[in-house]
Every structure is written in structure tokens, then in C-alpha cells.
Amino acid sequence: MGWTVSEHSFEPGRITANGNKYMAGNGYLGFRGVLEEFGKEQLAAVTLAGVYDRSGSQWREPVNAPNGLYTVVSANGCKLSVLETEPLAHTQSLDFRSAINRRETMFGIPGGGRVTLTAERFASMDQHHLLAASWTLHCTADCRIEITTGIDGAVWDINGPHLLEQQSRSAGGALLSTAVTGELGLPVAVAELTVFGLAEQGELADAVIVLDRGTALRHFSIDAKVGETYTWWKYAAVYTGLDTQGDPAKGSPDERAVQTVQAAAATGYASLLEAHRLKWEERWSRSDCVIEGDEEAQLALRYSIYQLLIIAPVQSERVSIPARGLSGQVYKGAVFWDTEMFMLPFFLHSDPGIARNLMMYRIQTLDGARQKAAEYGYLGAFYAWESQDSGDDACTLFNVNDVFTGRPMRTYFRDKQIHISADVVHGLWQYILFTGDDSILADGGAEVIWECARFFYYYAYYNPVKQRYELLDVTGPDEYHERVNNNAFTSALVQETLKIALQTAERLQDKYPAAYTVLAESFADGPFLDEFTAMLAQLYVPQPDPETLVIEQFDRYLKLEDVPLTELKQRVIHPNEYWGGGNGLATTTRILKQADVVLMLHLFRDRYSREVKQANWEFYEPRTEHGSSLSSCIYALAAADIGLPDWGYPYFMRTATIDLTGESKQYVGDLYIGGTHPAANGGAWMAAVLGYAGLSFDGETARLQPALPQGWSAVELPVVLRGSSFRLRIGREEITVTAAAGNSEAVSFVGFGGETVLCPPGAILELAFQSNQRGA
Ligand code: IFM
Numbered sequence: 001m002g003w004t005v006s007e008h009s010f011e012p013g014r015i016t017a018n019g020n021k022y023m024a025g026n027g028y029l030g031f032r033g034v035l036e037e038f039g040k041e042q043l044a045a046v047t048l049a050g051v052y053d054r055s056g057s058q059w060r061e062p063v064n065a066p067n068g069l070y071t072v073v074s075a076n077g078c079k080l081s082v083l084e085t086e087p088l089a090h091t092q093s094l095d096f097r098s099a100i101n102r103r104e105t106m107f108g109i110p111g112g113g114r115v116t117l118t119a120e121r122f123a124s125m126d127q128h129h130l131l132a133a134s135w136t137l138h139c140t141a142d143c144r145i146e147i148t149t150g151i152d153g154a155v156w157d158i159n160g161p162h163l164l165e166q167q168s169r170s171a172g173g174a175l176l177s178t179a180v181t182g183e184l185g186l187p188v189a190v191a192e193l194t195v196f197g198l199a200e201q202g203e204l205a206d207a208v209i210v211l212d213r214g215t216a217l218r219h220f221s222i223d224a225k226v227g228e229t230y231t232w233w234k235y236a237a238v239y240t241g242l243d244t245q246g247d248p249a250k251g252s253p254d255e256r257a258v259q260t261v262q263a264a265a266a267t268g269y270a271s272l273l274e275a276h277r278l279k280w281e282e283r284w285s286r287s288d289c290v291i292e293g294d295e296e297a298q299l300a301l302r303y304s305i306y307q308l309l310i311i312a313p314v315q316s317e318r319v320s321i322p323a324r325g326l327s328g329q330v331y332k333g334a335v336f337w338d339t340e341m342f343m344l345p346f347f348l349h350s351d352p353g354i355a356r357n358l359m360m361y362r363i364q365t366l367d368g369a370r371q372k373a374a375e376y377g378y379l380g381a382f383y384a385w386e387s388q389d390s391g392d393d394a395c396t397l398f399n400v401n402d403v404f405t406g407r408p409m410r411t412y413f414r415d416k417q418i419h420i421s422a423d424v425v426h427g428l429w430q431y432i433l434f435t436g437d438d439s440i441l442a443d444g445g446a447e448v449i450w451e452c453a454r455f456f457y458y459y460a461y462y463n464p465v466k467q468r469y470e471l472l473d474v475t476g477p478d479e480y481h482e483r484v485n486n487n488a489f490t491s492a493l494v495q496e497t498l499k500i501a502l503q504t505a506e507r508l509q510d511k512y513p514a515a516y517t518v519l520a521e522s523f524a525d526g527p528f529l530d531e532f533t534a535m536l537a538q539l540y541v542p543q544p545d546p547e548t549l550v551i552e553q554f555d556r557y558l559k560l561e562d563v564p565l566t567e568l569k570q571r572v573i574h575p576n577e578y579w580g581g582g583n584g585l586a587t588t589t590r591i592l593k594q595a596d597v598v599l600m601l602h603l604f605r606d607r608y609s610r611e612v613k614q615a616n617w618e619f620y621e622p623r624t625e626h627g628s629s630l631s632s633c634i635y636a637l638a639a640a641d642i643g644l645p646d647w648g649y650p651y652f653m654r655t656a657t658i659d660l661t662g663e664s665k666q667y668v669g670d671l672y673i674g675g676t677h678p679a680a681n682g683g684a685w686m687a688a689v690l691g692y693a694g695l696s697f698d699g700e701t702a703r704l705q706p707a708l709p710q711g712w713s714a715v716e717l718p719v720v721l722r723g724s725s726f727r728l729r730i731g732r733e734e735i736t737v738t739a740a741a742g743n744s745e746a747v748s749f750v751g752f753g754g755e756t757v758l759c760p761p762g763a764i765l766e767l768a769f770q771s772n773q774r775g776a
Contacts, residue, residue, distance in 0.1 A: 002295060002298045002299045002302055003095060003096060003097040003299075003302065004093055004094065004095050004096070004097075005021065005022075005093065005094050005096070005299070005303060005660060006091060006092065006093035006094070007091070007092050007093075008089075008090070008091050009090055010082045010086075010087055010090040010092075010105075012083075014662070015034075015038070015042050015043070016042075016043055016662075016674060017662030018033050018034075018092065019032040019033050019034050019042070019043050019044075019045075019327070019328075020032070020033065020327050020659050020662065020674070020675060020676045021033055021094070021659055021660060021662065022034075022092060022094045022101055023307065023310060023325070023326075023327055023659075023676055024094075024099060024101055024121070024122060024123040024310060025123050025310035025311055025325070025326045026123045026124060026125045026128045026310060026314070027049060027128065027310070027311060027312050027313050027314045027315060027316075027319075028048070028049055028128035028129065028238075028315060029046055029047065029048055029049065029065070029123060029128070029129075029131075029238055029326065030045070030046070030047040030049075030123075030310065030311065030325060030326020030327055030328075031045075031046055031069075031121075031123050031131060032044060032045045032046075032047075032327060032328065033092075033094065033101065035082060035092070035103060035105075036069060036070065036071040036072070036103070036119050036121075036133070037070075037071065037072040037073075037079075037080075037081040037082070037083065038083070039067075039070070039152055039154055039156075040152075040154050040155060040156035040157075041156075042083070043156050043328065044067050044070075044152070044156060045064045045067075045155070045156050045327075045328050045329075046064055046065040046066070046067055046068075046131075046190075046238060047062055047063075047064050047326045047327065047328055047329065047333070048062060048063050048064070048065055048188075048238065048240060049062075049311075049313060049316070049319045049326055050062075050242065050313075050316065050318060050319035050389055051063045051181070051186065051188070051240050051242060051389075052183075052333065052388045052389050053160075053162035053181040053182055053183045053184065053186075054159075054182070054183045055157075055159055055160050055161055055162055055182055055183075058159035059158075059159045059332050059394070059396070060159075060183075060332060060388060060394055061157075061158060061159050061160075061162075061329040061332045061333050062322070062329050062332075062333030063162045063163070063181055063186075063188065063240075064155045064156055064157060064160075064162070064328070064329065065155070065163075065188055065190050065238045065240075066151045066152060066153040066154075066155055066163070066166075066177045066179075066190045066214050066215070067151065067152040067155075067236075068131060068150075068151045068177075068190045068191070068192040068234070068236025068237070068238070069121060069131055069133050069192075069234055069236055070149065070150060070151060070152035070217075071119070071133075071135070071147065071148065071149040071234070072147075072148050072149075073115075073117055073137065073145060073146070073147050073148075074145070074146040074148075075107070075109040075110075075115045075139070075143045075144070075145055075146075075224075076109050076110045076111050076143050076144055077110065077144075078107075078109055078110050080105070080107045080109075080115060080117060082105065085107055087105045087106060087107050088106045088107060088108055088114060089104075089105070089106040090103070090104070090105045090106070091103065091104045091105075096302065096303060096306035097280065097284065098122075098276070098277045098280050098281075099122055099123070099125060099276070099280050099306070099309075099310065100120055100121070100122050100273075100277075101120065101121050101122070102118070102119070102120045103117075103118065103119050104116065104117070104118045105117050105118075109139070109141070109143055111141065111143065112141050113139055113140045113141025113142075113143060113226075114139065114140045114141075115137060115138070115139045115140075115143065115145070115224075116137070116138055116139075117135070117136075117137050118135070118136045118137075119133055119134070119135050120133065120134045121133035121134070122273065122276050123310070124272060124275070124276045125276050125279035125280055125283070126272070126275035126276050126278075126279045127260070127264075127272075127275075128314070128315055129237045129238055129239055129243070129256070129257070129260055130235065130236070130237050130260055130261075130264055130272070131235070131236040131237070131238075132233070132234065132235050132236075132264060132269055132272050132273070132276075133233065133234040134231070134232075134233050134234075134269050134273075135231065135232045135233070135234070136229055136230065136231050137224065137229070137230040137231075138224075138227075138228065138229045138230065139224050139225075139226060140226060141226060142223070142224065142225055142226055143224050144221060144222075144223060144224070145221065145222045145223075145224045145230070146219060146220070146221045147218075147219070147220045147221070147222070147232070148217050148218070148219050149192075149194055149217065149218055149220075149232075149234060150175050150192055150194075150209075150215070150216045150217035150218050151168065151175055151177040151190050151192045151214070151215060151216045151217070151236070152215055152217075153166050153168065153177050153179075153212075153213055153214020153215035153216070154214075154215060155214075156328070157329065158328075158329045158330070158672075159329070161182070162181050162182060163179035163180075163181065163188060163214060164179060164180055164181070164182050165178075165179055165180050166178070166179040166213040166214030167179070167213065167214065168211045168212070168213065168214055168215060168216035169211060169216070170209055170211075170216075171191070171254070171258045172258055172262060173193060173262065173265075174191045174192060174193040174257075174258050174261050174262060175191065175192045175193070175209070175211075175216035175217075175218070176189065176190070176191045176192075176216065176254060176257065176258060177189070177190045177191075177192075177214045177215070177216055178190075178214075178253075178254055179214055184241075185241075186240050186241035186242060187240065187241045187252065187253045187254070188238070188239075188240045188241075188253065189238070189239050189240070189252075189253035189254040189256070189257040190236060190237070190238050190257060191236065191237050191254075191257035191258045191260065191261045192216070192234065192235065192236045192237075192261060193234070193235045193236075193261040193262065193264070193265050194218060194232055194233070194234050194235075195232065195233045195234075195235075195265050196220075196230075196231070196232045197230065197231035197232060197233075207219065207220050233265075233268075233269040235260075235261040235264035235265055235272075236261065237256070237257040237258075237260035237261045237264070238257065239253035239254075239256040239257045239260075240253055241253060243256065244256060280309075283309050283351075285718070286350045286351055286718055286720070287305055287309065287346070287350040287351065287717075287718070288302065288305070288717065288718070289301055289302070289305065289685065289688060289689060289715065289716070289717040290714075290715065290716040290717065291688065291712055291714075291715055292712065292713045292714040292715070292716070293711050293712050293713040293714070294709075294711045294712050296653070297652070297653065297656065297688075297712070300653065300656035300657045300660060300684065301656050301684055301685065301688050303656075303659070303660060304655075304656050304659075304680075304681035304682075304684040304685060305346070305681070305685060307325065307659055307676055307677075307678060307681040308343060308346055308347075308678060308681050308682060308685070310325070310326070311325040311326050311676075311678060312347065312351070312354045313354065313357045313358065313361070314353075314354060314357075316357060317356070317357040317360035317361060317364065318360075318361060318364050318389070319357070319361060320335040320339050320357075320358050320361040320362070320387070321335065321338075321339050321343055321358065321678055322334055322335055322678075323335070323336045323338050323678070323679065324673075324675030324676055324677070324678075325675070325676045325677075325678045327675040327676040328675050330672060330673055330674060330675040331386065331673065331675070332386055332388065332394045333388065334384075334386030334387055334388055334394045334395070335361070335384075335386070335387040335388070336385065336386060336387075336420075336679075337417075337419070337420050337423040338630060338678065338679035338682075339358055339427070339679075340358075340362075340423045340424060340426060340427030340430075341423055341426070341427075341599075341630075341679075342630060342633070342678075342679035342680075342682040342683050342686070343358075343678055343679060343681075343682035344358060344359075344427050344430060344431075344682075345430075345682065345685070345686050345690065346682050346685045346686070348430060348431065348434040348435070349434070349689065349695075349719045349720065349721075350718070350719070350720065351720075352431075352434065352435045352437070352720055352723070355431050355434070355435070356431065356435070356437070356440065358427070359427055359428050359431045359440060359445070360440070360443070360444075362383070362424045362427070362428070362448060363440075363443065363444035363445060363447075363448055364391070364444075365383075365384070365387055365390065365391025366381055366391065366444065366447060366448050366451065367390075367391060368383075368384055368387070368390050368391020368392045368393070369381035369382055369383040369384065369391055369421070369448075369451070369452075370451060371391075371392070372384060372392070372393050373451075373455050373458075376415070378455050378458040378459060379454050379455065379457075379458050379527070380421075380451045380452060380453070380454030380455030380456070380457070380458060381421055381448060381451035381452050381454070381455050382418065382420075382421055382455050383420045383421045383423075383424050383452075384420070385413050385414045385417050385420055386413075386414075393414055395413050395414035396414070397410060397411070397414060397415070398410055398411065399411040399413055399414070399671075400578050400581065400668055400669040400671060401669040401670045401671060402578070402581075402669060403574045403576050403577050403578070403669050403670055404573075404574065404577070406670075409578065409581045409582070409669065410581070410582070411479075411482070411580075411581060412475050412482040412483055413475065413479060416473060416474050416475040416482060416483055417474075417475045417476075417479075418455075418456070418459055418471070418474050418490060418494075419474070419476065419477070419487075419489060419490045419493050419494075421452040421455055421456070421497070422452065422456070422490070422493035422494050422496065422497045423493065424448065424452060425448070425449050425452045425453075425496070425497045425500055425501075426493060426496060426497075426500075426603070428440065428445050428448060428449060428500075429449075429496075429500045429503075432445075432507075432699075433697070433698065433699035434697060434699070434721065434722070435722060435723065436699070436722040436723060436745075438507055438511060438512075439512075441504060441507060441508055441511075441512065441515075442508070442512040442515040445504075446504050446508050446515070446516075446519055447519060449497070449500055449501050449504045450501055450504065450519075450523055450528070452497055452501075453497050453498055453500075453501035453532050454523070454527055454528070456471075456494045456497060456498070456535070457527045457531050457532065457535055458527070459471065460494075460535060460539070462538075463540075466540070467538065468538045468539065468540040469535050469538050469539045469540060470485065470486055470540050471485075471486060471487070471490055471491050471494060471539075471540075472485045472486070473485065474487050474490050475487070476488075476489045476490050476553065476554065476596050477489055477593075477594055477595065477596045477599060477628075477630070478553065478592040478593050478594060478596040479580050479593050479594075479628075480579050480580035480584060480586040480587060480591065480592060480593045480625075480627075481553070481554065481557070481580070481586075481587065481592070482580065482581070484553075484554035484555065484556075484557070485554060485555040485556075486540060486542055486554055486555045487553065487554040487596070488541065488542040488551050488552070488553060488554070488596075488597050488600055489553075489596050489597060489599060489600040491539065491540065491541040491542060492541050492600050492603070492604060493600075493603075494539065495536065495539050495541050496604075498532050498535055498536040498539065499536060501529070501532045502529060502532055502533060502536070505520070505529055542554075544608070544612045544615070544616075548615060548619075549611055549612045549615035549616070550615055550616055550619045551597050551600075551601075551612075551616055553592065553596050553597050553620075557590065558590070560588060560589055560590045561588055561589040561590065562589070562590050563589045563590070563591065564622070565591055565622065565623065565624075565625060568585055568586065568589060568591050571585055572585065575667075576667040576668070576669060576670065577669070578668055578669045579591075579593065579625065579627060580593065586625065590623050591623055591624075591625055592620065592623055592624050592625065593624075593625055593626075593627040593628055593631070594624065594625075594626065594627065594628035594630050594631035594634075595620070595624065595630070595631045595634035595635060595638075596620070597616055597620055598616060598617060598620050598621075598624075598634055598635060598638050599634045601613050601616055601617075601638060601641075602634060602637050602638050602641065605641055605696070610642050610643070613638060613641060613642045614642045614644075617635070617638050617639060617642060617647075621635055626654075627665060628665075629655070629658055629664050629665075629677040629679060629680040630679045630680065630683065632651040632652075632654045632655040632680070632683070633651065633652070633655040633680060633682075633683025633684060633686055633687050634683065635648050635651045636648035636649065636651040636652035636655065636683075636687035636691055637683075637686055637687045637690060637691040638691075639651070639691075640687065640691030640692050640694065640707040640709075641691065641707075643707050644707075645691070645692055645707040645708060645709040645710075646709050646710055648687070648691070648709075649709045649710075651687075652684065652687045652688070652691075652692075652709070655680045655683045655684045655687065656680075656681075656684035656687075656688075658677045658680045658681075659676050659677055659680075659681070664677060664680075688715065689715070689717060691707070692706065692707060692708050692709060692712065692715060693706055693708075693715040693717070693728070693730045694706040694707055694730070695719070695728065695730075697721055699722075700747075700748060701747070701748040701749070701750055701756060702719075702721055702726075702747055702748070702749045702750070703749075703750045704728070704730060704735050704737075704749065704750065704751055704752070704767065705752055706730045706735070706752070708730070708732060713731065713732060714729060714730060714731040714732070715728075715729075715730045716728065716729045716730070721747050722744075722745050722747060723743075723744050723745060724739065724740065724743035724744055724745045724746070724747055724761070725739075725740040725742075725743060726738065726739050726740070726743075726747070726759065727740075734766055734767065735749075735751050735752075735765075735766070735767040736764065736765065736766055736767075737749050737759055737763075737764070737765040737767065738763075738764045738765075739759045739760065739761055739762055739763045739764070739765075740761065740762070741761055741762040742761065743760075743761035743762075744761075746758050746759055746760040746761070746763075747759055749765060749767060750767075751767025752767070753767065755767070
């Protein structure tokens with residue numbers, strides 16, 4: 001139970017949604033959950049992490065590689081493709097414990113009888129360049145089977161083409177498809193090898209190979225006999241110039257791809273699958289979160305974790321996680337604040353190595369952030385709202401098209417969401433708190449932090465009358481209200497950045513004095529620590545109203561029209577019209593797109609009383625459209641934080657099932673924004689663990705203040721805190737913390753009763769409750 005999703009019929013209307021739902025991947029590539037006979041029209045895609053290209057003046061986006069698992073079978077001249085022949089039975093499933101996709105489809109064939117095709121495939125977690133599939137076929141009447149299998153070079157692109165000079169050839173028993181990307185001239189190579197079970201099972205030697213640009217296909221035929229099972233295996237490998245760059249000893253992408261499939265064929269499918277399965281077992285042992293008492297929530301949460309695991313950059317610190325994961329080219333494959341604020345917490349608690357890679361990506365892209373700040377006339381680092389390989393901002397000034405006029409609309413995501421730089425700093429500091437690994441400061445982290453603080457110092461306005469620094473003309477998380485003054489979220493994050501900048505100086509001076517001296521020298525012309533200190537002392541951060549306790553989202557927000565969401569929805573003219581921007585429906589109202597103040601209250605939850613949090617939840621919740629998939633999870637989290645988990649439970653389920661149901665916004669204006677939702681997946685984990693299980697860690701002490709929703713009897717999960725591993729079981733009556741015997745450090749835990757207990761290696765703590773619910 002709790003590890004498989006499946007469907008038992010073929011519905012053409014679900015092709016796109018299933019492409020997301022049945023996603024496979026391993027951090028190097030994403031393979032959409034398409035059926036084997038699908039092509040670019042059905043959005044088949046092998047999306048490569050960190051490989052970007054611009055075609056002409058269109059939007060830059062990630063590159064999709066040719067599909068080396070493409071296969072279509074015919075029987076007695078009839079194509080056994082769900083696109084052309086209605087199947088008699090069809091099942092598609094994903095076992096996300098072992099990350100294996102399966103399909104079984106039965107077709108009636110001309111001349112009578114039935115043919116059943118089964119296919120299983122995986123994107124190897126053991127060898128990241130490798131895809132493998134296993135096929136079987138059997139029939140209930142003798143028939144002539146034709147199998148077309150190889151590499152489909154017709155690639156789905158949104159703003160392509162990206163693969164130029166596409167060619168294909170046979171190479172050492174394999175098929176090879178090669179191309180170069182247009183902008184950077186990066187070679188992309190896909191090799192494929194098919195191995196049949198029994199040579200005597202037909203006229204296999206007579207395979208005909210057809211090469212057509214990047215497409216390379218073999219046609220086999222078999223006189224299939226009733227009762228026989230025909231089996232074949234496919235291996236496909238993808239390499240690009242990024243994998244081999246600068247090291248001739250590594251060989252070319254073509255050679256590497258061919259060698260990989262040859263080696264895979266020699267190893268055999270079963271062994272490759274076992275190696276893949278073991279890697280997944282190990283990944284789950286570090287991240288599985290068990291929910292007792294709620295199977296639906298359990299399935300959804302595990303599935304959300306699966307979605308995070310298939311896109312995590314295990315192998316590179318030059319790659320982060322795009323807003324739509326590796327499910328295609330939507331949102332330009334760009335990395336947003338989603339990573340630091342919604343995905344990083346999961347990795348910090350389960351796999352700090354990946355968390356480090358994610359933060360190193362920001363260090364690697366610092367130059368892009370510096371250039372963006374300079375472009376706007378500021379010093380310091382203004383990170384890209386939509387970041388790709390170099391850190392240049394892929395976000396355009398006109399990011400949405402008006403559905404009424406077809407004209408591009410001026411949006412201020414790129415120019416005014418300055419909180420992105422603070423989000424990066426927040427992420428870096430969280431990494432240091434969670435891991436204790438402050439070497440990242442000397443590896444470029446300190447520079448990032450100081451450059452971001454410097455940018456904010458430049459951006460801020462000193463109001464001489466009020467004698468305070470203010471952050472004017474910004475856009476907070478609620479993108480429906482652009483260019484506002486003193487957005488509470490932004491100001492609180494900037495305040496945190498300044499504090500971290502000063503703490504960084506202390507830490508660096510103390511632990512890495514030589515690095516401090518060199519770096520501080522490069523900041524000597526200022527603004528630097530003195531200026532950061534002054535700004536911190538006088539930065540205005542909006543506070544709760546003394547009577548209502550509500551924190552105004554930005555200056556004059558409360559002067560806007562207070563229209564109920566249901567009424568605003570009645571004003572909608574076009575289903576995809578954009579609610580923000582100059583003429584947006586929400587712009588002149590208090591309706592917000594996504595959690596803003598409430599997210600701030602979660603991030604700084606120790607600073608605000610329960611009453612303040614509850615007042616703001618109650619105020620903002622009915623006014624939030626949840627037009628972004630980043631919103632629901634925060635309302636679930638915040639409700640748990642105030643001890644009212646059941647208020648937020650529907651939000652938890654919405655966020656945790658987003659890629660299962662496919663129910664999410666698909667268009668903004670005329671822009672397609674479908675795909676998977678890693679921020680919502682990470683948010684589901686946050687709501688379950690940081691919200692319901694009530695775990696927080698300040699770098700020294702872990703606090704457990706559960707607020708389990710009705711029906712949950714316990715949550716159990718492994719966590720890594722400062723390099724030490726613990727297993728937590730949070731029940732309604734007690735908490736058990738089990739420390740691994742090999743732990744390097746003891747960590748203190750605080751249970752609901754308030755007692756602080758040190759948990760040394762090998763210890764088992766039982767933390768009793770005074771009451772089983774926070775806020776009760
Ligand atoms: O980063 C988000 C933003 O907050 C809302 N629009 C979508 C982006 C990508 O998920």
C-alpha cells in the first residue's frame with residue numbers, strides 16, 4: 001500500500017496530465033510519463049538538467065534530447081498504438097518505491113485474436129545517463145508482428161528548435177543520434193541498443209535500419225506463435241558536451257553514449273534494475289515519511305517526495321531545480337525562489353549533500369546576479385527571478401500575454417521581486433544551521449551574502465522624516481500587487497539578510513580568518529559592515545496592528561477594495577485572464593495571489609505570538625486566490641503552527657495531490673504553465689513535517705511541537721541534523737527520538753512538555769506530552 005499510482009483505461013484527454021503524473025528522472029534527466037509509442041505531439045520529452053538553448057529571439061529554455069525508448073508494434077498490419085487502435089484493456093502504473101513505470105495494453109488484432117504488450121522502464125538512479133526498458137509480447141492467435149524501435153529524433157520544443165545538425169547512424173551494434181545545440185554549440189548524443197530474448201524467436205537478424213536525420217529506427221518482424229512470450233530489452237544513453245567538456249580523456253558524448261549502452265547490454269536488464277532499485281532503497285531510507293492512520297495522505301506525501309527525488313541534482317553543483325522540475329520546458333526551465341523556500345527544507349533534513357549542491361548553484365551564478373544589479377544601477381547581487389545556467393535573468397519584462405488583445409503585458413517580476421536575493425541568503429544560512437558546514441562561506445557563500453546585503457543597502461530608501469530605511473517599489477510573493485511600498489515579507493527577509501551578513505563576518509573571522517581578510521578587502525570600499533549595521537538598526541518592517549493584530553501586506557493595502565473572492569470570480573471575462581498587472585481584476589482589491597504575510601509568519605514563527613499568527617491566517621485566508629501552487633502548503637503549515645491542523649488539512653491534500661490530480665492552473669494569459677510542481681511537492685513535505693509533526697531546528701536544538709490532523713495517529717521519519725541521523729516517531733501521546741549509533745554529534749531535543757534533552761549517539765529518547773496538541 002501507498003507506493004503505486006495507476007490507471008486502468010486509456011483516456012486521450014489525460015495524455016498531458018499523465019505525462020506529469022508518471023514522470024521518471026534521476027536529476028540528470030527527466031523522462032515524461034508518456035507511453036512508448038508517443039511522440040512530440042503527445043509531449044514526449046527527455047529534458048536535460050542544466051542544458052539550455054536559445055533559438056532565434058525566442059525564450060531560452062532547456063534542451064530536450066531525442067527519445068531513445070521510442071517503440072511501436074504492429075500486428076497483421078495494424079498499429080498497436082493507443083493513438084490509433086482502441087485497446088481492449090490498458091493499465092499504466094508507476095511504482096515510486098523503485099521508480100519503475102509499467103504499462104500493459106491488450107489489443108484486438110485483424111484476423112482475430114489479441115496481442116498483449118507489456119513494457120517496464122526506468123531512468124537509472126545508479127547510472128544517470130541511462131534509460132532502460134524491458135518488453136514482452138504474447139498473442140492469442142498466430143500473427144505477423146512488426147516492431148519499430150530506436151530513437152525518435154523529432155523532439156518536442158516550446159521555443160525550439162534547439163538541436164541542429166541532427167544526424168543518425170549505426171555504431172557498434174547501437175543506433176546513435178547526434179546534434180549540436182544552436183546557441184552554445186554543445187554536442188548532444190543519444191545511443192540506443194535493443195537486445196532480443198531468443199534469437200530463434202523470429203527473423204530478428206533481418207532487422208532493417210532506417211536513418212532519417214536524428215531519428216534512427218530498427219524494424220523487426222516476427223511470426224509470432226500462440227503461447228510464446230517474446231521479450232526484448234532496450235538501453236538508451238544520453239550525453240552532452242557538458243559531461244565531457246575540458247577532459248579529452250572522457251571521450252566524446254557520442255563515444256560515451258555508445259559505450260554506455262554497450263556496457264548496459266553486457267550487464268543485462270535485471271542487474272541494472274537491481275542496482276537502480278538499491279539506489280532508490282537507499283534514497284527512501286533517508287527520506288520516507290510514514291503517516292499512520294491516513295492512507296490517502298500517505299500516498300500523496302510519498303508521491304510528492306518521489307517527485308522531489310527524481311529532480312534532485314545528485315551529481316552536480318552547477319544545477320538547481322527548475323520550477324517545473326524536469327517535466328519539460330515550461331517556465332523556461334528556470335530556477336525561482338521556489339527552490340530555497342519550498343524545496344530546500346526537504347533536502348536539508350534528508351540529504352544535506354543535495355542541499356549543498358543547490359546552494360553551490362547560487363554561488364556559481366553570483367556573477368549573473370552582480371550583472372543584474374549593475375544593469376539596474378545598483379551595487380551587489382540581485383539574483384535572477386528566473387535563473388538558468390549562467391545566472392542571467394531569463395525573466396522578460398513582458399512575461400504574460402493579455403488574452404484580450406494578444407499583446408505582451410509589462411510585468412515587474414524581474415525588476416521588483418527583490419526578495420529573491422534575500423531568499424538565496426536565507427537558504428544559505430539554513431544550510432549552515434542544519435549542517436554545521438560553514439566551509440560553504442569560504443567557498444563563495446560569504447561573498448553571496450555580502451553582495452546581497454550590499455544590493456539591499458543600495459536599493460533601500462532612507463526616509464529622513466521618519467528616520468528609517470524603507471523598501472519602496474517592490475513586489476512581494478503576491479504578484480497581483482506589483483510595485484508596492486514596504487511589503488512586510490520583503491522587509492522581514494531583508495532584515496534577516498542584514499543580520500546574516502553581520503553573523504557571516506563574525507563566523508568567517510573566527511573560523512576562516514585568511515579568507516575573511518582577503519574577502520573583506522574586496523568589500524573595503526563599502527557599503528559593508530558599518531552600513532549593514534546602520535541599516536539593520538533602522539530598517540522598517542511592518543508590524544501587527546495593535547488592535548486587529550493584522551500585519552498590513554504593504555503600505556495602503558487596507559485601502560484597497562475588500563471584495564470577496566467569490567464575487568471577484570464573477571467578474572472574470574476570460575478563463576485565462578491575468579488577475580495582476582495594470583488592469584488585472586485583483587490589482588485594485590485585497591485579493592492576493594498566494595501566501596505572503598502568512599509565509600513570513602511561518603519563516604519567523606518564533607517572533608510572533610499565536611494570536612498574531614491566527615489573526616493573520618483568518619484575515620488573509622479568505623482573501624487568497626491560491627493562483628500559485630506555492631500557496632496552499634503555507635496555509636496548511638501556518639494552521640498547524642497555531643494548533644489548528646484541521647483548518648489547513650484540505651490545503652495539505654491539495655498541495656500533496658497536485659501532480660496526481662493534475663488540478664492546477666494551466667495557463668496565465670496565453671502562456672502554458674503546466675508540468676510538475678516541485679515547490680508544492682516540497683510544500684507538502686513542509687506541511688507534514690514542519691507543520692503537523694511540528695519539527696523545527698535552530699542549529700542547536702530540535703523542537704517537536706506536533707499538531708496532528710484528525711485521523712493521523714503518528715508521523716515517523718528519518719532526519720539528519722548537523723550530520724547526525726535520527727529517527728523520529730511523533731505519536732499523539734509521546735515522541736520517540738532514536739539516535740544512530742554512529743552519530744558524530746549529540747543534538748538537543750525539546751518535546752511538547754518543554755524539557756530539553758540531549759540525545760547522544762545511540763540514545764532513545766521518549767519525550768512525553770503534557771497535551772497532544774499544540775495550541776490546545
Ligand atoms: O516562483 C513562482 C511565483 O511565486 C509565482 N508564479 C510561479 C513561480 C514559479 O513557480
